[in-house]
Amino acid sequence: MSSTPETPIIPKIKMNAILNVLAKGNHIDKRPLLSYRQIDVVKNVSPNADSSVLVKLGYTQVLAGVKLEVGQPFPDNPEEGVLIVNAEYIPAASPTFEPGPPDENAIELARVIDRSIREPRAVALDKLALIPGRKVWVVWLDIYVLDHDGNLIDAAMIASILALANTKIPYYEVDQASGNVKIDRSKTAGLLPMNKLVATVTIYKIGDVLVVDPTAEEEALASASLAIAVSEDGNIVGMQKRGLGAFTEKELEQAIEISLNKGKELIETIRKFIT
Amino acid sequence: MSSTPETPIIPKIKMNAILNVLAKGNHIDKRPLLSYRQIDVVKNVSPNADSSVLVKLGYTQVLAGVKLEVGQPFPDNPEEGVLIVNAEYIPAASPTFEPGPPDENAIELARVIDRSIREPRAVALDKLALIPGRKVWVVWLDIYVLDHDGNLIDAAMIASILALANTKIPYYEVDQASGNVKIDRSKTAGLLPMNKLVATVTIYKIGDVLVVDPTAEEEALASASLAIAVSEDGNIVGMQKRGLGAFTEKELEQAIEISLNKGKELIETIRKFIT
Amino acid sequence: MSSTPETPIIPKIKMNAILNVLAKGNHIDKRPLLSYRQIDVVKNVSPNADSSVLVKLGYTQVLAGVKLEVGQPFPDNPEEGVLIVNAEYIPAASPTFEPGPPDENAIELARVIDRSIREPRAVALDKLALIPGRKVWVVWLDIYVLDHDGNLIDAAMIASILALANTKIPYYEVDQASGNVKIDRSKTAGLLPMNKLVATVTIYKIGDVLVVDPTAEEEALASASLAIAVSEDGNIVGMQKRGLGAFTEKELEQAIEISLNKGKELIETIRKFIT
Amino acid sequence: MKANKPQLIIEGKRVDGRTPSDLRPIKMEVGVLRNADGSAIVEIGNTKVLAAVYGPREVVPRHEEQVDRAIIRCRYRMLSFSTMGERKSPAPSRREIELSKVIREALEPAIVSSQFPRTAIDIFVEVLNAEGGTRTAGITAASLALADAGIPMLDLVAAVAVGKVDGVIVLDLNEVEDMYGEADMPVAAMPSIGKITMIQLNGVLTPEEFKKALKLALDGINRIYNLQKEALKKKYVEIEE
């Protein structure tokens, strides 16, 4: 069962203070409403992964890692590799997160990111067949939220795209006759082939204003949000409304406009960290 | 752990009123104690199923559906098809049902129905081998209780037998050499072969009387019940005592007699709805 | 999550009484601190198992059983059989045990026993290949704690080693060409090959004294314990500290000494019950 | 690219003969269950969804209750024989878990939950047959079930998907269009107060296509909204007679 989440307890005074600051056109850390916090990237955090990238978006920290395995293709796509995305909010990341299997929030985050990568064909899965119809690369993308200070989807998307774009395919030998694939992770057979870059821009509605990249305190006051995935060629490649509130048609149009602008910026930032 | 269920809270006055009516020989809806409520049948509720039947027994509603898949036979019955029966009480069906995997009541219902179909060989499983010893039809029978107003086993059994007897086997082609079976659900290869029809008649002991087909309110007052499966050839093909109470030997004999009579009636009703 | 267990409620008076007795050099049942209770062994409790042994250590009862199955070897040990150890504390064994899958205590017990058998190569797994690299014997060792009156690891280890050493390998025929193995449990192909015997001696620190084989009442007062596995050739083949307390280096050295002495005794006892 | 994609638009018509802006045939029935406080069945094409509502009722376990509002709980699931092809496992899939949340958040903006503090309103959406548009049919049905249960709402919520198939923006995707199309965008709204309570996009659209698709969705939603009102009227008129 999906259930209305517990309302975070924020003292009235503090709430009003935050709303006042936002109404004046700034985040509580003084940024303009439509600007992102600083983005730091640390690559190769987990050398045993085929790629791993830690993204810090302000105090929010997300670690994404990739493991490649040899597996079977999906029957309806026998000549393509397989992408599987999972996400976990580790209990260290927030006093309200609990240990256990991924909850609906983590599952939704993983599925939004999965669709936003899959639909624009960001990863060239068609180049990942080893023995067409029988053996393909399975790309496991695992996302861990390590510290939650707001705007998790955007941070997770940056970490995910960077993890994928920096993935080294292990060296492998295919025996077409027997169908055996030997892999040797100590050597590499090149980078995972990418078609294009994608970013998500999540627009939060707080009071009457639309903002991007809120801190956790600000985010707790948002009535609704809209995660919009945009690709480097300027298309909209995914969308997910979340939260207990609603948007007017006009707000939706503003949100799209914001996302196209900010998405371009984020993709430029992402590009800098690709090997 | 199986645990004594919560006693439903029924006001003393109402309880006595119900018991008084029953003592006078009638259900609270005026039927005689040994007669069933009206039975309505809706076929093909779920066109994606290979068969689906909704049975309304008074306000009780049970939906049974069948999916056929190609699978392996059981090692001890290599030349027969496989029947798998599952049941769920959906939380919409009663304020006391909870979401989650089937509880002991749903599991017991599924197993009682499974045995009552399997033991008299109601379905001709021996005609469901595709490649003997290797590939057979697996018959998935899934039972959903949609609305609970008493006497679920009898309603579920009617829905189950009707779903099976109306099941269309998808068109298939067997390649005996490779062991591959191609199936095409847009065409049909005939009806699932049946050997005989079966009904269950559940006898409820309420106060000192034996009744059939109680409403949920009446059922809550039963101390025990006995589900008796009878086949169209007049045999007893299954039995399950439930509840916190007990039966005397004499009551058991009466129950058997009732079940043989009412079972014949139910089977006639069932027969009308078979294609 | 592993969590501090509930402190058992022991009346202060009783606690002091026990500590006084121990301080005088005896268990509450008058044994010296470093002597074990009587050990009783019942073999073949479960004739359907390939071996089963019930061990009574005082009032503590542990039942260990073995089933052999044909399975695949681990990829990194393709020419060896497989040993899998599981343990359960059945809820009948203590008012504080709850039904459900094995908790961390049962998992730890199984893993300590597993390692103490595996590391000294007590079972000759290298003699259990049927078709090297493809089919080997899988040895399932299942341990059930039936009655808990203290010192479960030592009792479970005696039961486990005796169950293994008395295991009859079912009669089998290997078809090296097809890779099929036929097994016939009504006949036997000899005993499971053993290399050496092992016992664990668990040293409990209660107040300031080190004791072995406490009753459940005594065990509840221990601040920490150290399970030490010793093999018949006088080596230390496993160790596990448990509990909320700690040991000094000196106490560790004393514990090792005790374990080497008492382990020899236990192994002699074990040897008597091997066919 | 999925293998074996069929042609989806032939001479301006869709595989089932509709024009791009046609809805499939719709049937709605309110009050179909006896025990539930509210219930409804919505059929759109071959898609068939049952929704039931219980509440406001006591929250168990109690610590989940909220002092200033009713909590809304929602479960979306597909019956095991409701899908094309093989039997669906009854274990909740990640898709079902996500959609339970999405449907809850599509309905919550409409429910005046402050009126029933410390209670729960439970919504069960059961897909009886799935041929495209089950989440939107589920929202439409659940909204009717909420109304049938007498839960105060700002407005009914109606929902439908739009999408892009063979380059054309179309309304109310069926199963084949959903599977092989370029984009699928389910939308839910409270039509009379102009609020969009749910929007998802699965696929690729240009900004212009998005605008066109949104308009088409809102137009479809309006038509569904009118059918909802009729269905409710029909039930309550019948009872009064």
Place this chain on the structure above:
Amino acid sequence: MKANKPQLIIEGKRVDGRTPSDLRPIKMEVGVLRNADGSAIVEIGNTKVLAAVYGPREVVPRHEEQVDRAIIRCRYRMLSFSTMGERKSPAPSRREIELSKVIREALEPAIVSSQFPRTAIDIFVEVLNAEGGTRTAGITAASLALADAGIPMLDLVAAVAVGKVDGVIVLDLNEVEDMYGEADMPVAAMPSIGKITMIQLNGVLTPEEFKKALKLALDGINRIYNLQKEALKKKYVEIEE
């Protein structure tokens, strides 16, 4: 029809040499565990079942307690090495879940649960070796364990299966008869007050066969009931000495 069915009745004798109305050899022992409030082991042929009882004790979680009676909780399970052939997975099977309920409902009619409101009586049935008749041996053992725990009962509950093999009604099916027979009908009763607390039928019987089978079952139950009383006497006599 199961493949390779052996002949089960040869010259009026069963595969293990019994006549149709013979029980297998029976052993009962009461008070076999130290921690449990009551316990017993029952062996019938090679079938061996351990039962343990705790209670009346506090109900955790508390909201499951009932104000006017003790709740009875019961778990039946088979040890992983107790069955013929391969190891049984320790995950509870659907069969084990059903039998836990069936055994509970076979015992509840005997327990005077009104005497201990707001408490729980927990019954654990562990199958040590399974060769036919584990549920009935479990009921017989659990009834002894309840008595050993001092739980007030209207009567002991005794149980045994009857069945039909090669067309003959027989008492106390063993594993082979259970597997290849035409019917298996476990029955439990409180003999001194003439109440049947459990009956199941797995198989096909004519109405006449049913009557005959029921008589035979009740006859077997009486014999087992006498052994139960002896076993209890033996334990308590021993203790008194």
Place this chain on the structure above:
Amino acid sequence: MKANKPQLIIEGKRVDGRTPSDLRPIKMEVGVLRNADGSAIVEIGNTKVLAAVYGPREVVPRHEEQVDRAIIRCRYRMLSFSTMGERKSPAPSRREIELSKVIREALEPAIVSSQFPRTAIDIFVEVLNAEGGTRTAGITAASLALADAGIPMLDLVAAVAVGKVDGVIVLDLNEVEDMYGEADMPVAAMPSIGKITMIQLNGVLTPEEFKKALKLALDGINRIYNLQKEALKKKYVEIEE
């Protein structure tokens, strides 16, 4: 014997060039997370572990609280991409369940839990990269995180493994030595008060080898302990500036 065991000691040197009594390079950082009450990262060789602490905080569910002390809760787990070879399933393994308990019991002796009755102190150990010694690095990191959270402790707990490879007693096993060595013995201690809070042995040692290994472990622990104190000083000095 594992297949393909490499030679682990060549001319007195280990596969990574260390002498038997060398530790791998160590890095420690305290206060790496914003939300956690305390946190630390410890790297030893390529092994990298993150620890976070919350508490003392309210116990949910409440019935788990203890009247005379804080309960300590601990979870050790490995990220799915942290291990060599294939992806690790995120379902908790039996190994992870055991190590959660072992790590908790290595830290509990140091925590003055009586100071915070009816509360919980939660410790989360996340292995970011695993190349030998993750449990000991986890204990070392968790001890720093506890200090960072201001939890009163009798002493820091420091930990390291010793073992036997190619017959030689060595300090701080790396992944290859752990996999192919003859024994692995992780040890944790509170160095300044001379208490050993954790010891496990996985492998075979003679009594003499055990004594030698224990000395070497305690020596390594002392070195790690000094690094812990420096790391704490560094963080708090930095903050003061």
